[in-house]
Amino acid sequence: MSKRVLTTESGAPVADNQNSATAGVGGPLLLQDQHLLEKLARFNRERIPERVVHARGSGAYGYFEVTDDVTGFTHADFLSTVGKRTETFIRFSTVADNLGGADAVRDPRGFALKFYTEEGNYDLVGNNTPVFFIKDPIKFPDFIHSQKRDPFTGKQEADNVWDFWAHAPEATHQITWLMGDRGIPASYRHMNGYGSHTYQWTNAEGEAFFVKYHFKTNQGIRSLSGEQAAEIAGKDPNSHQTDLLQAIERGVNPSWTLYVQLMPVAEADDYRFNPFDLTKVWPHKDYPLQRVGRLVLDRNPDNVFAEVEQAAFSPNNFVPGIGPSPDKMLQGRLFAYADAHRYRLGVNHTQLAVNAPKAANADNYGRDGLMASNAYGRDRKNYEPNSYDGPAETGRPLSAPLAVAGYTGTHEAPAHTKDDDFFQAGELFRLMSEDEKSRLIANIAGGLSQVSRDDVIEKNLAHFHAADAEYGKRVEEAVRALRED
Numbered sequence: 001m002s003k004r005v006l007t008t009e010s011g012a013p014v015a016d017n018q019n020s021a022t023a024g025v026g027g028p029l030l031l032q033d034q035h036l037l038e039k040l041a042r043f044n045r046e047r048i049p050e051r052v053v054h055a056r057g058s059g060a061y062g063y064f065e066v067t068d069d070v071t072g073f074t075h076a077d078f079l080s081t082v083g084k085r086t087e088t089f090i091r092f093s094t095v096a097d098n099l100g101g102a103d104a105v106r107d108p109r110g111f112a113l114k115f116y117t118e119e120g121n122y123d124l125v126g127n128n129t130p131v132f133f134i135k136d137p138i139k140f141p142d143f144i145h146s147q148k149r150d151p152f153t154g155k156q157e158a159d160n161v162w163d164f165w166a167h168a169p170e171a172t173h174q175i176t177w178l179m180g181d182r183g184i185p186a187s188y189r190h191m192n193g194y195g196s197h198t199y200q201w202t203n204a205e206g207e208a209f210f211v212k213y214h215f216k217t218n219q220g221i222r223s224l225s226g227e228q229a230a231e232i233a234g235k236d237p238n239s240h241q242t243d244l245l246q247a248i249e250r251g252v253n254p255s256w257t258l259y260v261q262l263m264p265v266a267e268a269d270d271y272r273f274n275p276f277d278l279t280k281v282w283p284h285k286d287y288p289l290q291r292v293g294r295l296v297l298d299r300n301p302d303n304v305f306a307e308v309e310q311a312a313f314s315p316n317n318f319v320p321g322i323g324p325s326p327d328k329m330l331q332g333r334l335f336a337y338a339d340a341h342r343y344r345l346g347v348n349h350t351q352l353a354v355n356a357p358k359a360a361n362a363d364n365y366g367r368d369g370l371m372a373s374n375a376y377g378r379d380r381k382n383y384e385p386n387s388y389d390g391p392a393e394t395g396r397p398l399s400a401p402l403a404v405a406g407y408t409g410t411h412e413a414p415a416h417t418k419d420d421d422f423f424q425a426g427e428l429f430r431l432m433s434e435d436e437k438s439r440l441i442a443n444i445a446g447g448l449s450q451v452s453r454d455d456v457i458e459k460n461l462a463h464f465h466a467a468d469a470e471y472g473k474r475v476e477e478a479v480r481a482l483r484e485d
C-alpha cells in the first residue's frame, strides 16, 4: 500500500523526515531546512494557557432528548416537543489541580454542557454538587488562590485551604458535601450534575419561573474512599478519562435524567431563605423534581486538544426562554467565562468547530481579530442599522424582565427569615447514616488537623458546632486526637 505524501504546512512534499540538512556530512545545520525549522517552531507553540480552574477534564458528544412536556414553563425551542433531540457536548473536570493532575481526588467535578440548539448554543456550566463554597463572586479569586498551589511552596497547603474556610462560614454546607461520601466520584459516569445556580425560565405567555437543574446519573452513584482514590490516582492518574473513553468506545453510552425544580417568580421574595443563595438547596418538598428529558453521551472527540482543551463554555450563552436569575455568583460568571476564553483562546474562539453553533447560524456585525475564519464579505455590511439585507434585531428579549428596587451599593444579599449559613449543613449531617458520619468526621479531621495555627482550627470548629452540636463535638474530638498523636 503506498503511503500518503508527508508535506510541510504549506503543502510541499518533505524529502527527509529523519535527517536534518547539514553543511556537508557532519557539518552544522542549514537555515534553509524549512521542514526542520517549522517542526521545531510549531512544537514550541503547542501549549496554550490552561484554564485557571477546572484545568483537567474529559469531553464527549451526545444528545439531549425531551421526555416530558415543560412548555408551560419555558418556550425554549429545544425543550418544545417530547421526543425532540438536540446535539450536545459535555466537558467534565476536576477543579483545583493543574492540567496533568490526577482524576481520583477529593474535589468537586465540573459538569459543563453545551446544547447546540436551533436557536443558538445554550451552555449550562454546572458541577456535581448542588451548592458552592461562596455566594459572592468578589471572593472567587481569593477562594481559588487558597485552594490551588501556594506561590511559595508550589503545593496545595492545608493552612491556606482551611484559613479561607475559617473566614467563609457560608462554605460549611459545601464542605460537608465535599468531605462526605460523594466527595470523590468513582468516575464521571457515576455522579450527578447540577446547574447549582437558580436560573430563569419564561413561557410563551411571558410568565417567569425560577429553575434549578438536576442531572441524575443512570449509572448509579459510585464513589471512592480516600484510600481507594490514592491507590487509583497512583496507578492511573487519568482514571476518569480512561473510564469515560472506554465506556463510549465499547458502546456503553452513559446517560443522565434531567429534572428541574420550578419556583413561580412571585414566591421568591417571601421564601424563607434567599432562593438565589448558591450555598443552599431548595428542599424537594417545597419544590419537587419534575422530569424533563435525558442526556446520552455516545461519541468521543477525535482530538482532545481541538475539541476538549479548546472547548469554551459560558454561562451567559442563553437561548430564548431561558435567562439568568439575580444570583450574584451567577452574575459574576456571566462576565468571567467569555473573558477567560478571549484570553485563553482568542476573540474568535466561537468559530472553532466545538464552540460554533451547529444547528443555528451565527450572523452579526462582529468582525476581524486574530485568526478570523468566519469571513463575511462582498455585500455583507459590517455596520448596523443599514439599508441592506443584513441581520436585524428581533425586539424579543430571551427571558422576562425581573423587577429591582433600592439603591446602588455593595449590599449583602436581601435578608430572608432563615438565611443563616449553617442550617443546611446540619440537615445534611443529620441525614447521614452513622457510618457516613464517621467517614465525614475522619475526612474533615484529616485535613483540619494539618493546619498549623490553633486560631484557624478554632474558627473552623465553630462552623461545625453551629451546624449541629454532635457534628461540632465529633470533629473537635477527632482533630484533637490526631494533633495529640
Ligand code: HEM
Residues within 6 Å of the ligand: 050, 051, 052, 053, 054, 057, 091, 092, 093, 109, 110, 111, 112, 125, 126, 127, 132, 136, 137, 138, 140, 194, 195, 196, 197, 311, 312, 313, 329, 330, 332, 333, 336, 337, 340, 341, 344
Ligand atoms: C463567581 C464564581 C466563579 C467564577 C468567577 C468562575 C470562573 C471560571 C473560569 C475563569 C473558568 C475557566 C474558563 C476557561 O478558561 O475555559 C471556570 C471554569 C469552570 N467553572 Fe467556574 N467560576 C465560578 C464559579 C463556578 C460555579 C459556581 C460553578 C458550578 C456551579 C463553576 C463551574 C465551572 C466549570 C464546570 C468550569 C469548566 C468549564 C469547562 O469544562 O471548560 N464555576 N470558572
